């Protein structure tokens with residue numbers, strides 16, 4: 164019987180022959196399907212729905228651009244080295260208390276540990292949240308935990324020589340901080356993968372979601388072994404609003420290893436690509452062994468919660484820019500909420516990448 168590693172190497176070889184991108188995905192995420200979110204005290208339709216991952220998977224597989232593969236279970240310890248282990252266990256336990264179909268929205272956002280003594284589970288969740296837009300359901304822990312396995316399995320395939328791997332993570336992760344959920348995110352899938360690789364080599368994270376990845380910055384801000392570079396809408400007008408400024412460059416050992424490129428509203432592809440080229444120069448200068456792209460399709464002009472002006476075909480040009488760095492790359496899904504455009508945007512993105520292999524990395 165083949166070991167997981169041997170099976171992964173065998174699969175990696177197969178994709179090379181097929182010239183397709185490995186696409187790590189599963190259906191577990193459908194158990195996390197919040198219908199409403201609270202914004203400024205009012206309820207709205209929740210945009211982070213299961214169809215987001217479904218339409219991307221369907222489009223890439225039907226176009227023969229990607230081969231779907233299932234995630235492999237990885238140990239909790241990898242997540243517990245990135246997030247507060249109490250935070251992970253809290254989410255796991257509180258989700259079991261929620262009845263099927265119900266949604267638990269955090270309330271009374273407070274860092275005071277006394278909140279954890281409350282009889283009201285919404286107040287207890289509020290201790291581990293920085294906003295009300297990441298509600299919990301019975302299946303949220305399983306979905307968020309699976310999203311980490313999807314990113315980590317994607318990393319395994321890059322380690323084994325796949326040049327590009329797409330990790331179809333849902334829920335997304337780049338807003339999740341050390342012990343706080345928010346912005347539709349619970350565990351930081353991209354940072355969990357980056358941390359897992361960090362004992363083996365240098366990792367550059369390139370965040371191309373419309374929103375600043377406050378969680379990814381928070382978790383890597385004092386680290387020199389993980390570079391975080393982000394292109395995002397200026398926090399002066401865009402979520403999360405409290406991070407993403409140019410002067411945030413890291414602290415302590417991490418000083419000089421955090422770079423933010425805030426963008427103006429309604430900017431189109433020409434201007435976007437010149438900022439992306441600068442961001443890629445920062446990545447290449449770091450001389451990483453691995454790049455992890457947090458890819459968000461909410462920079463699309465039709466996205467219902469964002470204000471940039473990119474078209475579906477522009478994602479191919481963005482991917483080509485990333486590809487031109489010539490580095491092994493794990494692409495981790497973050498945002499993107501225009502369901503009618505997600506499939507074609509993802510197809511354009513993957514078409515901009517060169518399938519193939521790089522040398523398997525040492526373990």
Ligand SMILES: [Zn+2]
Pocket residue numbers: 372373374459461497498499
């Ligand atoms: Zn976003």
